[in-house]
Amino acid sequence: MAPGDQHVTVDGHAIKISNLTKVLYPQTGTTKGDVLHYYATVAPLLISHAKMRPATRKRWPDGVDTTPFFEKTLPSYAPEWITTASLQHSDRIVRYPLVDDAATLLWLVQGAALELHTPQWKYDVQADEQRSPDRLVIDLDPGDPAGLRDCCQVALAARELLTADGLAELFPVTSGGKGMHLYASLPQPRRSNANDYARDLARRLTSRLPNLAIDRMAKVDRSGKVFIDWSQNNRAKTTIAPYSLRGRQRPTVAAPRTWDEVSQAADGTEALEQLEYPVVLDRIKFMGDLLAGLS
Ligand SMILES: [Mn+2]
Numbered sequence: 001m002a003p004g005d006q007h008v009t010v011d012g013h014a015i016k017i018s019n020l021t022k023v024l025y026p027q028t029g030t031t032k033g034d035v036l037h038y039y040a041t042v043a044p045l046l047i048s049h050a051k052m053r054p055a056t057r058k059r060w061p062d063g064v065d066t067t068p069f070f071e072k073t074l075p076s077y078a079p080e081w082i083t084t085a086s087l088q089h090s091d092r093i094v095r096y097p098l099v100d101d102a103a104t105l106l107w108l109v110q111g112a113a114l115e116l117h118t119p120q121w122k123y124d125v126q127a128d129e130q131r132s133p134d135r136l137v138i139d140l141d142p143g144d145p146a147g148l149r150d151c152c153q154v155a156l157a158a159r160e161l162l163t164a165d166g167l168a169e170l171f172p173v174t175s176g177g178k179g180m181h182l183y184a185s186l187p188q189p190r191r192s193n194a195n196d197y198a199r200d201l202a203r204r205l206t207s208r209l210p211n212l213a214i215d216r217m218a219k220v221d222r223s224g225k226v227f228i229d230w231s232q233n234n235r236a237k238t239t240i241a242p243y244s245l246r247g248r249q250r251p252t253v254a255a256p257r258t259w260d261e262v263s264q265a266a267d268g269t270e271a272l273e274q275l276e277y278p279v280v281l282d283r284i285k286f287m288g289d290l291l292a293g294l295s
Pocket of ligand 1: 139140141175177179180
């Protein structure tokens with residue numbers, strides 16, 4: 001082993017951990033050790049929402065100031081104990097890891113996978129099949145000068161529409177980027193047409209808030225409006241997993257929020273900002289998992 005390398009045992013699996021002092025976020029001095037500690041702490045929460053979902057990783061081996069790479073296929077040097085799903089793509093079969101346990105999560109993070117992206121459906125390893133989508137995600141992307149406050153106004157309207165549609169609870173998550181994601185568990189009857197439902201919801205939101213929201217995919221002028229991206233419900237798409245870090249200048253997180261926070265931001269009482277990992281660690285100590293109840 002190189003100096004500074006060590007082995008940790010997680011779920012009975014030995015994982016080699018290296019370069020703990022390497023700075024991955026220069027602006028904040030956040031090291032790989034900090035990142036591993038963050039993921040080890042949020043593992044139970046992150047995994048409860050990411051398990052059984054084939055994970056695409058975005059890796060920054062040399063830190064966030066360098067060019068990352070997307071990785072779908074699990075590398076051949078990966079440990080055999082990682083649970084995988086082999087999925088047929090148009091031209092090839094891709095073997096993805098399923099982030100079903102802390103050992104898998106930490107092995108991926110050891111490889112500087114700062115971001116984990118997952119689809120809104122699960123892969124059933126026993127049956128060897130892809131299940132129908134069990135979650136709805138609505139991605140709210142603000143176009144300058146619109147910001148999180150505008151997203152919150154759209155989020156409140158979305159919550160009203162979903163409630164009227166009889167859907168279960170809607171969960172707001174600030175993305176760690178510019179905007180916000182809204183999640184809902186999909187009841188069985190809506191699972192076969194999640195993408196159509198999301199598209200229809202986006203259209204209804206846009207007609208309700210014509211000056212604030214836009215739902216067109218084309219690169220029309222989105223400035224000052226919130227783009228409601230419903231397309232991430234497509235089976236081929238993934239979204240940043242809740243509790244994943246982001247590979248941005250600062251170590252922000254895709255962080256669950258309360259509706260009180262969203263309401264106060266919408267009416268301007270209290271500004272809402274993207275959260276960095278130390279704040280997320282504090283919050284989970286006294287708030288637990290705000291996404292408990294999401295499938
Ligand atoms: Mn987005």
